[in-house]
Amino acid sequence: MLTKEEVEKVVKGIVEDKFIKAIEVDERGNVTVTLAKDTPNIDNVLIKLHSEIGKLEGVGLITVNREREEKAGEGQNVQLTKELILERLKEVIDPEVGLDVVNLGLIYELEIRPDNTVYVKMTMTTPGCPLTMWILRAVEDKILEIPGVKDAEIELTFDPPWSPDMISPEYKKKLGLY
Template sequence: MSDLRDKIEEVLRTVHDPEIPVNIYELGLVYEIRIGDNNRIGITMTLTAPACPVAGDIVREVEEKVKELEEVSDVDVTLTFDPPWTKDMMSEEAKLELGFL
């Protein structure tokens, strides 16, 4: 199971918020990755702002890229704003890249 999780995390690192030059995984926008029966994937994620104009594009890109993994049967992406995203959720690497350290 952890191999599939690693692959999903790797794919999520290829999805970027167009307004910030860091991938959504390092930004801390992915709250949860669930691997269910028949490798049905559930991803709970947020956005940097509730009014993000590209929200649909980011969610669609996550769904499409994770579905491309051979082992994955289906993907459900849930968007949440609870808890709201803060800069503290970013990885050290992302903070460094954006000049927050």
């Protein structure tokens, strides 16, 4: 069974102690690491953490969060909607394909929780996508830019695997897939 100590050893080999805010490991081997918002070289750190933690025996879902300051009065009287969030996520373009993550069909599930945390379950076009961490971070950042959002939780899944059938009908026409 995966232990917190095993995960801590890996994380501390990649990130200085002062940037590690929390490490959690549940009974299913799911790992959550929370880093300081000012962690240097965050893109490289995210990729390295996912890669190295993923090598541990018994690891499940890996979530790496960044600490976020809550501004006074933030989120009061703001009505978050799925439509608003999806519109913002259309600004996140997969650089290899040239389409946004919504019309590409990468967003599988979107939920706004009562505390205004936004949960997104999404996928990549391939499990080996070299831009996975960049796209996940871009989705998180875009959600966190929306006034009223308390936090963003992004879950990566490959079940079901992505296929071109998941592209929106509008974009299938533009791409000549109809």
